[in-house]
Amino acid sequence: MxxxxxxxxxxxxxxxxxxxxxxxxxxxxxxxxxxxxxxxxxxxxxxxxxxxxxxxxxxxxxxxxxxxxxxxxxxxxxxxxxxxxxxxxxxxxxxxxxxxxxxxxxxxxxxxxxxxxxxxxxxxxxxxxxxxxxxxxxxxxxxxxxxxxxxxxxxxxxxxxxxxxxxxxxxxxxxxxxxxxxxxxxxxxxxxxxxxxxxxxxxxxxxxxxxxxxxxxxxxxxxxxxxxxxxxxxxxxxxxxxxxxxxxxxxxxxxxxxxxxxxxxxxxxxxxxxxxAHLAQKHGTVHVDEGAARAVSERGRSLLAVGVTGADGGFDAGDPVDVRGPDSALVARGIVNFAEDELPAMLGKSSEELGNTLGADYRREVIHRNDMVLTDAVFEQGEQ
CATH class of the missing domain: 3.40.1160.10 (Acetylglutamate kinase-like)
Known part of the structure; x- marks a missing residue:
């Protein structure tokens, strides 16, 4: 230490x-x-x-x-x-x-x-x-x-x-x-x-x-x-x-x-x-279930559509967004690959299901782990 x-x-x-x-x-x-x-x-x-x-x-x-x-x-x-x-x-x-x-x-x-x-x-x-x-x-x-x-x-x-x-x-x-x-x-x-x-x-x-x-x-x-x-x-x-x-x-x-x-x-x-982590102005929020929150925060996984439960804020693809768990706790911040209006059709679906129903482009992660940082209390204090 x-x-x-x-x-x-x-x-x-x-x-x-x-x-x-x-x-x-x-x-x-x-x-x-x-x-x-x-x-x-x-x-x-x-x-x-x-x-x-x-x-x-x-x-x-x-x-x-x-x-x-x-x-x-x-x-x-x-x-x-x-x-x-x-x-x-x-x-x-x-x-x-x-x-x-x-x-x-x-x-x-x-x-x-x-x-x-x-x-x-x-x-x-x-x-x-x-x-x-x-x-x-x-x-x-x-x-x-x-x-x-x-x-x-x-x-x-x-x-x-x-x-x-x-x-x-x-x-x-x-x-x-x-x-x-x-x-x-x-x-x-x-x-x-x-x-x-x-x-x-x-x-x-x-x-x-x-x-x-x-x-x-x-x-x-x-x-x-x-x-x-x-x-x-x-x-x-x-x-x-x-x-x-x-x-x-x-x-x-x-x-x-x-x-x-x-x-x-x-x-x-x-x-x-x-x-x-420290300067990006977030443009919205992606809400996830408990399993997705644990996968992101404890196992360092990318965020997949299967764990997403909702979204708000009016963000576009490429915008910084917050990721919040079922208790609204801030889990991570990341660059989202899809616009908010694209997500409702994707909620709860696996990558394979998305590819079969919406096309190959939708097999991607909602937020890739390389474009995401885990958050802590300091992030909440620093919200603008």
Missing amino acids: ISEALTRAQVSEAKRIVVKIGSSSLTTMADGLDHDRLRRIADVLGAERAAGREVVLVSSGAVAAGLDPMGISRRPKDQATKQAAAGVGQSLLMAAYTQALAAHRLVPAQVLLTADDLIHRAKYRNAQRAVERMLSLGIFPIVNENDAVVSHGVRFGDNDRLSALVAHLIHAEALVLLSDVDALCTAPPGTPGSERVPFVSGPEHLEELSIGGTGAAGTGTGGMVTKVQAATMAADSGIATILTSADRVAEAVAGDDVGTAFGVTHRRRSTRLLWL
Whole structure:
């Protein structure tokens, strides 16, 4: 079993590490960019780079940085104004990093990504090659979501989950999530008796905890839930993770006893399955009987029509769907091979019966096991 000591050692010994910092740690509504905080972060990461570690920074802050120059006193709600602020703020953010990293003789590179870039294989490989080349040339990649052009329906929504995917993209061994909170606690911040959780061993442990808090500064989009989802996503792909405050960055990258460490729970997953497990927006539900639920969850089988009892949600073939058992418990999530309106004629029939009555194309699995991931309580908590 992965221990806290081993997890922190994995972080301290990682040759390639991703560090994510949130808007609330870099900006304020009153003054825009906090240049002192940004410089301190750059100093720590510059020292790590000088020590021979490869560092990729995922930095929020573009939208918040753009508000003051635009004369806006509060974070806008409409997408167009947010995108305009991102366009203004991203240049200011990169200029600040360029100046701060120059003291360490590091040249930063701006990498703006969208969800499409990390979901579709060809774009994923292109992004991977680009970042790998930057690292090989000694360049310091700084990643952000491309807020100026991204569509609302296909965005990460915050950089926590983006950082987990970037860590997966570049085969990082560790992820450090920095925000305005010191650690995951047993109750929301300010609650009497709340205590730091030093280590999360897996999803079962999270079920026992109350996850709350949205940060204090009012300029970010991610709360504690998204940070835990990102840490869980990384751990689910073999990446040791530490969640702590920006002021603890030096201790965090050194593997010291700060924040909350998340132990690895799974070996590296394919990008497709990682997306399906943690980011895909489900389009409907396939309901199955008890036998099918056990076959999928306990024996790793594909889902066949003979075990399907119903469907809803209006999904098409190729859409991500939930698979739920007779008690409505979430069993799995997968890419369905048939549209919802095709399933009623297939319910309860064997593959042979389907082929004889509906044609050879209907002999296929409703969801193939290679296009399906088993689910747990964290998936339910992360439902959008």
